[in-house]
Amino acid sequence: MEKQDLLRVYRSMKTIREFEERLHLEIQTGEIAGFTHLYSGQEASAVGVCDALSKDDYIVSTHRGHGHCIAKGCDVKGMMLEIYGRAGGLCKGKGGSMHIADFDVGMMGANAIVGGGPPLAVGAAIAAGIDGNGNVAVAFGGDGSSNQGTVFEAMNLAVVLKAPALFVFENNGYGEHTGDEYAVGAESIQARSAAFGMLSLAADGNDFFDVYEKTAQALEHARAGRGPVSLELQTQRYFGHFEGDPQKYRAAGEVEKARQEDDCLLRFRARVTGDGSLTEAELDAVDAEVLALIDEAVAEARQAPAPTPDDVLTDVYVSY
């Protein structure tokens, strides 16, 4: 990768990290309403996949969607406004954290129904196939979502139709308070996906480069008309399932250890400085830029006007 590419990747991962770490603090002030599921720890997964995509490719996301949105190019300030429930948010304050969408950048929406997204991605892939535009549709999902019937149906349909879809399963070890060891009956999500008859890959979800390379391989396969691909990513989430989760399912010291020894940003930094592609100073400069951006986004979101009661009634239909 060229230097500017590496800087873009780092900026994207760092933006997600700071966005989420900051939200974790801001949520404690009580200013942010609703359920928020933070993505910290999984950045290399979202960015590894999305950096391999073009702007015209599609993604569908989950309840834990901030990382996917940022990685696909959603406006960070627009997202912050949305999460604060402001009129100027990406979805006018109507959706909130779990429903951010931006069709202009191929982001077809976060989804609060586990397993709701993959059939939609298959539909987008079918449409891309009809139009012959070479676009691929990516369905992000978690280990927990991989057990949902809608996901199985979507995978089989994609295989039957050879649809250019990519099913990304971010395995962070937990679906809420239950372990993947218990809930995923198969040997692995990768093994089960393979049984559907599709190319089934796996990568270290905390290693940007591994995720990127496997995604590139998957995209080549899908764009060549050889059908859908599944990609299981082993990763970790640093915060609770939702903000306020007591997290009794964790091992002692689990998150601290992950943050110190297997953090995707630290690993990226070590690799690119180790091989001389980037300097610490260059990366520090990105850190500073990102921090400033997040500060601004929060400050603006706090001040921004709320929607007005009349806005409840708009956007239900295109025409009625």
Place this chain on the structure above:
Amino acid sequence: MPVMNVRQAINETLHQEMERDENVIVLGEDVSGGAGTPSGEREAIGGIWGTTGGLLPKFGEKRVIDTPITESAIIGAAAGASLVGKRAVAELMFADFIGVCMDQLFNQIAKFRYMFGGKAKCPVVVRLIYGAGMNSAAQHSQALYNMLTAVPGLKVVTPTNAADAKGLLTTAIRDDDPVMFFEHKALYTKKCEVPEGEYLVPFGEAQLLRQGDDVSVVAIGRMAYFAEKAVDALAEQGIGCDLIEPRTLSPLDEDSIIDSVEKTGRLVVVDESPPRCSIASDLAGIVAGKAFSSLKAPIEMVTAPHTPIPFARELERAYLPGPDKISAAISKAAGYR
């Protein structure tokens, strides 16, 4: 009598009924939690609403079943087990997830008895956690009891306080028909006195929360609390209301509502769902048909608007019926000449 909140009352009832009848089983996502996790601590959560805590240690994994995320199979399995002798109590963490398992609810569970000529019995209880008020947005806030009330073969229950939660859940578990048990997430912390030991509240008996001669107000679920506020404030201004909370939507205590309207001649219905094909419109239809000659004013419906549920605080507040809107509707009905 001990004072407890709705959450505790539901938990106590599950404990009592599981103890009483070994055929009662509980299943759902994270009803205990912690399975297959590094800490190995079962009971990592006891249900995300805290209603199923303590069941696993007491009754074991065979009867307290943590499932993967798989609503169709949860509801189908609960139904299948109940067809062959169990009394399954399945939890849908959010009522909105009926979208995932609707076939099992309305093509399967609701129809067995009739389709099979009275040969089948499916004493399943589905606990559905519902309602707006927590900024959970469009897919985690809906009041969908109207959709299931529309389905013949299902019984639908909407408790509003801890005593009713206990009495109605006990009845639901012992009932031989499928029961859809709707728990409002914003009511879990409401406290009241709850009878000790065995306590059953029969289905099809509304409760009269306030008495008055001017207007009949029927309010569903959490709306009963908002209606109470409105009714009490209007009482001070000399407008007296009957406030009726149906408790069960199917079967429905039509008599209590009709009797009241025959006395007052004016009806306001308050419902958290959007207006079309709602419990509000259903009640309005029933009263218009059965108490037409008693009516002295158009029936007023106070409902959410015909929109999905918005996220932002200001929007959700505007979306939900509240005491002000209820008050205005009652005044309008009372003042109609």
